[in-house]
Amino acid sequence: MSRRTVVFVGILLVYALGVGVLMYRLLADIDPRYRESAEESLVETAHLLAAQVEQHSVDGTLDAEALRPVFRSLYARSFSARIFGFEKTGVELQALVIGRDGIVVFDSLGQREGEDFSQWRDVRGALAGEYRARTTPKIPGDELSSVMYVSAPVRSAGEIVGVVSVGKPVQSLNQFVAAARRKTMVVGATSVAAVLLLALILSLWLVRPFGLIADYARYVRSQRSFSLPRLGRRALGTLGAAYDEMRDALAGRHYVADYVQTLTHELKGPLSAIRGAAELIQEPGMPEADRQRFSANIGRETQRIQELVDRMMELAALEQRRRLxxxxxxxxxxxxxELAASAEASGAARGLHIELAAGEATWVEGEAFLLRRAVGNLVANAIEFSPEGASVRIELAPRxxxxxxxxxxxGPGIPDYADQRVFEKFYSLARPGTNKRSTGLGLPFVKEIAELHHGRVTLxxxxxxxxxxxxSLPMIEPPPA
Structure with missing residues (x-):
């Protein structure tokens, strides 16, 4: 198992453990919260019944007989109440009235009258003026038969003469507790599934950086020296490449449409010239000299179209590379x-002189062929815009x-109106003397090469x-000899 997989699985296990602990605490806390809510209602009911008994008790003698018809009618009532998905059709409330000696004098169910309840903690506490509650199985050993009891004192002339104990079967609460637990489990399982799905999706972004780091570690091991600046440039290059991929995916069709539209516009000129020259050549009686001139125009414009298409294909291929x-x-x-020697030969016919100030040995990281093409384009532009007998200076300046x-x-320099457009595709200025224009793809070609080498070009x-x-290009240390 790879390290990245171990890390990924470890994150999921930590999350699952955290969710498990949280779910355990929540599930364990549901039952006590429901019991507390029910106990609060029983306290109010117990005091309500105690107040009712007090109204009928005279001279410290308990009189709970008034409660019998009330509970008889209460248990006989038929109704239907839909409570959070559960239907309630009858009253389960139980009530006991107990004298100061602990003997039951009234049982709403008619089952426990005459029994001694003095030892039950809620009864003992209420007789002492203290609050107590208890939960006792109705059938010993059967927790499902448990009943929750709450007691309230009955007073006469300021003295406690008895107790009213109100009970509620725990089973009536358990159905709500079970439903709450099921819902909590569903929510927990759904959240875990959602996080797992999210983690699976994000793993494409989380795992990839580990791969990039591992790839760069292998790259560093293969080098003779370690360079933090190069590490930063490669990281920025990776981010730049990701941005370029996103831009192409979003721009896609518009990018191609702009390319085709611009190319079509640039081809109109030479195509119109070729068509006009072809029509004139077909006219009878044209002098041979004119015919030769128009034929030369056709050849020249055809060569211009071929050059335009070739340069555009080179530039398009270069833009698609995104990285070396x-x-x-x-x-x-x-x-x-090498470039200076070649340019000297090209400019000899016009008396141009090439000055080279190369300075000390300087190294960059990249592709020699593309760098040669980029600098060659800049030198060719300088030669075309230079007047006869002038000089072109090539300088290497570490910074x-x-x-x-x-x-x-x-030469004449860059006009103000063209200062911001010289790197646009197909934009070209007329050459001094001939007024001819290039394809307008040379400088964009240089710009793409510069960006591929994490550099930049200015004019x-x-x-x-x-x-x-x-x-401008990032400089590296000279490799060992």
Whole structure:
């Protein structure tokens, strides 16, 4: 049995034990509470009958005969009372009138007259002016025949001359006690079942973090060094991935619809150009030079559509990844040196110069291919917006626990109206000199790569002119040689 299962079962056992103790206490407390309620009613009834006897007693002589017709009529009454699911059809109340010598002078049931009750605690207490109650089996040894008795003194001229003892069969209370216990058991069992169901549902969320912790423990064991910052980044990354999954599940259809709508809008331009050029080529008598020009337009717009579709598919695939399946230490200086050499060759025709300030060796954790694509996009943008003969500067700047890859050009910068839109999909600015626009997917592509590597990318104007793109990534310790 795994540790997470042991923890889960342990929680359930502790809960079951707690509920069991609580149910035991509640069930044990039901009977006394019902008896207390019944006893309180019997006390009032006993004093009521004692007051009635006192009205007919003269000179200290008890006279309970007035009670006989009352109880005879009472027991003969027929009625139906529905009390909490139980039907009551007759009176079970019993009454005894006992003289100061403890002898029963009146029994509502006519069974105990002449018997000596002086030793019963309720009678003895009432004769002494004290309150007592008792529960006595009517049939010795048979608890189901028990009767609860409460006594009240009968006074004449300030002296106690007798006792009225009122009784109630315990069996009449037991049916209510049994019903209350059944209801309590049902409520308890229902709550246990509900908590078990809730625990089963929550186990998907409770067990998963244990799995994540165990996975990270295995990850730490496989590393040569332990890094608390990386632990925090991975934890935040896990939360971010969960949020992204939730967003996709909720947004789903709208996300796809927006994508399709934007792509359709972007394709309208090149498709219109292709259709117009195709119609013009079909006109008779068109000069060959014009025909060649329109044919070139068709090829150029077709290439633009192909590039747009390819870049969109790359970006969509990147967005679906949400996390890198495999990461490794990546040295940034060799990567930038390679990109700078490639950019130098690309910008040679326009006389552009690439400046590289790589500094000391710096390492990040991620996928080298994607990082190369991200920085390559930033450098390509800088080259396209730079005037002829200008320079593009690539700088590697460590800043505490992160490192910035800074790419600066000497171009016109970012217009104010585009400052907040440069990372929007399909948004593109016209290139200086040619007025051509790109697919508008390069910077969103870089942004996705940055987020996959727990970093960020910014693009702003430089105080000295031109634009500065900054890709910030978490820095790690260099791996041992």
């Amino acid at each position: 399946p495999k990461v490794e230490p990546v040295a940034l200086r060799p990567l930038l040196e 505490g626990r992160s490192v910035d890859i800074v790419v600066r050009d000497r 702003r104007n430089h105080e000295g002119g031109g634009a500065v793109a900054t890709l």
